[in-house]
Amino acid sequence: MIEPIRDHYEDIQLFTARGSWIKLVLLLVVLVSLPLLLPGYRVFTLNYMAVFVIVGLGMNVLVGYTGQVSLGHAGFLAIGAYTMVLLMTRLAVPFPFALVMAGFVSALFGFLLGLPALRLAGPYLAIATLGFGLAVTQIIGHSALFGGHMGLVVPDATVGPFPLSGDVSKYYVIVGITFVLALGVRNLSVTRVGRAFRAIRDSEIAAATMGVDVAYYKTLSFAVSAALTGVAGGLLALMTGFISPGVFTFTLSLMFLAMVVFGGLGSITGAVLGSIVMGYLNLEMDAFQELPVLGPALESFSERFMSTVGLPNFGWVVTGMLIVFTILIEPQGLYGLWIRALDTMKRSKNADAELSRPGSGAD
Amino acid sequence: MLPQVFASGLSAGSIYALMALALVITYKTTEVPNFAQGDMAMVSAFIAYMFLTDFETGFIFAFGAALVFAFLLGVGFEGLLLRRMRKPTHLNLIIMTLGFTLALFGFAGWKWGADQRQFPFPVSANEVIRFGSVSISTLSVATILIAGILMLLVFAFFRFTKLGVAMQATQQDPIAARINGVPARAVVGLTFGISSVIGTVAALLTAPLITLDPTLMWDALLKGFAAAVLGGLNTPVGAVLGGYLLGVIENLFGAYVSVEFKSVVAFLIIVIVLWFRPSGLFGRHHERKV
Numbered sequence: 001m002i003e004p005i006r007d008h009y010e011d012i013q014l015f016t017a018r019g020s021w022i023k024l025v026l027l028l029v030v031l032v033s034l035p036l037l038l039p040g041y042r043v044f045t046l047n048y049m050a051v052f053v054i055v056g057l058g059m060n061v062l063v064g065y066t067g068q069v070s071l072g073h074a075g076f077l078a079i080g081a082y083t084m085v086l087l088m089t090r091l092a093v094p095f096p097f098a099l100v101m102a103g104f105v106s107a108l109f110g111f112l113l114g115l116p117a118l119r120l121a122g123p124y125l126a127i128a129t130l131g132f133g134l135a136v137t138q139i140i141g142h143s144a145l146f147g148g149h150m151g152l153v154v155p156d157a158t159v160g161p162f163p164l165s166g167d168v169s170k171y172y173v174i175v176g177i178t179f180v181l182a183l184g185v186r187n188l189s190v191t192r193v194g195r196a197f198r199a200i201r202d203s204e205i206a207a208a209t210m211g212v213d214v215a216y217y218k219t220l221s222f223a224v225s226a227a228l229t230g231v232a233g234g235l236l237a238l239m240t241g242f243i244s245p246g247v248f249t250f251t252l253s254l255m256f257l258a259m260v261v262f263g264g265l266g267s268i269t270g271a272v273l274g275s276i277v278m279g280y281l282n283l284e285m286d287a288f289q290e291l292p293v294l295g296p297a298l299e300s301f302s303e304r305f306m307s308t309v310g311l312p313n314f315g316w317v318v319t320g321m322l323i324v325f326t327i328l329i330e331p332q333g334l335y336g337l338w339i340r341a342l343d344t345m346k347r348s349k350n351a352d353a354e355l356s357r358p359g360s361g362a363d
Numbered sequence: 364m365l366p367q368v369f370a371s372g373l374s375a376g377s378i379y380a381l382m383a384l385a386l387v388i389t390y391k392t393t394e395v396p397n398f399a400q401g402d403m404a405m406v407s408a409f410i411a412y413m414f415l416t417d418f419e420t421g422f423i424f425a426f427g428a429a430l431v432f433a434f435l436l437g438v439g440f441e442g443l444l445l446r447r448m449r450k451p452t453h454l455n456l457i458i459m460t461l462g463f464t465l466a467l468f469g470f471a472g473w474k475w476g477a478d479q480r481q482f483p484f485p486v487s488a489n490e491v492i493r494f495g496s497v498s499i500s501t502l503s504v505a506t507i508l509i510a511g512i513l514m515l516l517v518f519a520f521f522r523f524t525k526l527g528v529a530m531q532a533t534q535q536d537p538i539a540a541r542i543n544g545v546p547a548r549a550v551v552g553l554t555f556g557i558s559s560v561i562g563t564v565a566a567l568l569t570a571p572l573i574t575l576d577p578t579l580m581w582d583a584l585l586k587g588f589a590a591a592v593l594g595g596l597n598t599p600v601g602a603v604l605g606g607y608l609l610g611v612i613e614n615l616f617g618a619y620v621s622v623e624f625k626s627v628v629a630f631l632i633i634v635i636v637l638w639f640r641p642s643g644l645f646g647r648h649h650e651r652k653v
Contacts, residue, residue, distance in 0.1 A: 063454070067454050068454075069454065069457050069458065069461075071398070071461070113634070116634055116637040116638045116641075117634075117637055119637075119641070120637070120641050122596070123390075123396040123453075123457065123596075124592070124637055124641070126396060126398070126457055127396060127588045127589075127592060127633060128630075128633050128634060128637065130398070130584075130585055130588065131585055131588070131589065131629055131630030131633050131634075132630060134581070134582070134585055134626065134630070135626070135627045135630040135631075138624065138626050138627055139624065139627060142623040142624060250581055251465065251468065254461055254464070254465045255465075257458065257461060258462070258465070261458055261462075265454075302473070306473045306474045307473065307474060307475065307476055309476045310472050310473040310474060310475065310476040310477070311473065312472075313468075313469045313470075313471075313472030313473040313477070313577075314469065314473050315469065316465055316466070316468055316469025316472065316473075317466050317469035317470055317473060318469075319465055319466075319469070320462050320463065320464070320465030320466025320467070320468070320469055321462070321466050322462070323458060323459075323461065323462025323465065323466075324444060324459060324462040324463055324466060326462075327448060327449075327455050327458055327459045327462065328444065328447060328448060328449065328459075329449070330449075331448075331449055331450050331455055
């Protein structure tokens with residue numbers, strides 16, 4: 001079996017691959033022209049996926065780089081969304097500043113939660129975040145300030161003199177921010193901080209021996225992850241125009257985890273891909289029914305053995321199974337498959353070179 | 364007022380104690396916090412519901428079927444998924460339990476829909492018995508008794524049967540246990556089966572109290588973990604005591620501070636315990652060797 005890459009130098013190599021500038025520019029061109037090519041309602045889907053991508057970046061920092069699990073990121077998403085909306089409605093803070101504050105407040109909560117939970121080895125962070133996610137929706141649902149179960153309407157946002165009214169103008173704001181954050185996370189991963197994160201993931205004890213302050217960096221990684229998710233929460237509020245505690249459920253937190261696991265832990269490309277797939281799946285839970293052949297088959301199966309009213313829940317089964325099979329078959333997810341394919345190609349090329357060399361013993 | 368609060372706390376605490384015990388015995392064996400515990404129990408409760416309403420069997424048969432199903436689900440989860448992982452790191456094991464729980468949640472929603480259903484039960488939550496100034500429902504009495512007896516049985520099993528001692532040995536040191544002739548693999552599977560059965564009893568006692576839907580055990584899972592952290596993740600007895608303590612604290616909070624934010628107590632307890640006594644009230648802290 002080929003071990004997937006866990007070597008830091010190979011990681012670095014991936015980031016400094018030649019031709020990456022050209023790819024970046026190409027990607028930018030595609031991103032700028034996408035809303036002009038697609039029908040209007042699809043732009044909403046794109047915005048939704050971009051918000052998921054930001055959360056995926058945050059989860060990647062925490063789970064992929066530092067090796068910690070969070071079951072409460074929907075809580076940070078909620079904190080970001082409510083912070084932004086409340087600042088805009090109660091204090092008339094302009095949108096860009098409110099969005100930055102959403103990130104900060106979310107990071108603060110992440111720091112406060114991470115501080116006790118991350119001092120200890122073991123599953124304490126996962127357990128604490130499970131409680132955190134459920135507590136946040138409880139508090140929001142019962143407080144008049146947060147609009148209770150009825151939720152809050154998001155006020156119209158403007159960037160300087162420009163109003164953000166349609167999906168397309170929001171698209172450029174959301175995707176622009178997503179792009180910048182992705183670059184930021186990519187750069188973070190090759191700094192001293194990023195190296196410390198990965199050292200912790202690979203072995204806490206070895207990292208501590210090398211002088212890495214394990215508790216500090218774990219908490220920092222959790223705070224960074226919460227900050228990104230908070231910004232995503234603000235943007236989610238911006239794009240949907242309405243927020244309520246029913247959005248930020250435990251299953252959403254699990255969905256966030258699924259994105260990075262499926263995409264590939266520790267890889268930005270993987271996290272982005274996983275987030276796009278899962279974001280689409282989450283928004284279009286009934287997409288399965290519309291598939292050409294499988295759709296009707298699924299419907300008749302549901303009718304006979306399951307139930308048709310419950311069919312929208314099929315998406316959760318798929319998400320859960322994707323996690324289970326990813327961990328069973330290829331724990332590095334899509335990214336791991338890609339690396340293995342590259343590796344196989346390289347090997348066969350080397351083997352060819354070996355064969356063509358005279359006197360190599362292959363005859 | 365106070366005795367009443369304690370009675371309600373004891374009844375709620377019984378369920379938390381069961382969940383905590385279920386979580387701790389698998390955690391001790393494999394160091395995996397089983398986040399699928401709640402939804403495994405939820406699906407098993409739906410199995411009982413299916414027997415009761417669709418096949419119209421009696422309670423004993425339906426509950427028996429649910430417990431058998433729960434046992435097989437636990438053994439299957441360990442044998443077919445957890446054990447077959449390529450890289451069984453702590454992170455991957457936790458993620459596996461989360462993936463499984465999401466799949467189970469989706470399955471229950473797909474099969475039975477998301478509506479809240481009345482769960483038939485031999486005793487009622489509305490019928491009240493009075494002990495002096497304390498009034499308590501027959502369901503609560505049944506909950507306290509069933510949970511108490513079951514937990515005593517589990518502890519007796521661990522203490523007095525050969526299999527139970529083998530399970531404890533595997534928890535302490537799987538390699539040493541294997542050297543001494545314990546079939547460690549089978550024992551781990553069995554531990555998951557027993558744990559799943561204990562969780563399912565908690566679910567069967569929760570369902571008539573609230574209503575049956577796929578989110579049935581979310582709250583109980585959190586409370587079980589909070590109880591286990593409070594009592595000590597490594598001590599079954601501590602976790603059970605933690606469960607009762609959590610039930611009482613929660614009801615005291617509900618009676619004297621705020622009913623609406625009662626559910627937040629579990630989270631606060633986790634954070635406070637982690638700050639001041641991470642090994643739990645009854646647990647001992649052990650440093651891991653390199």
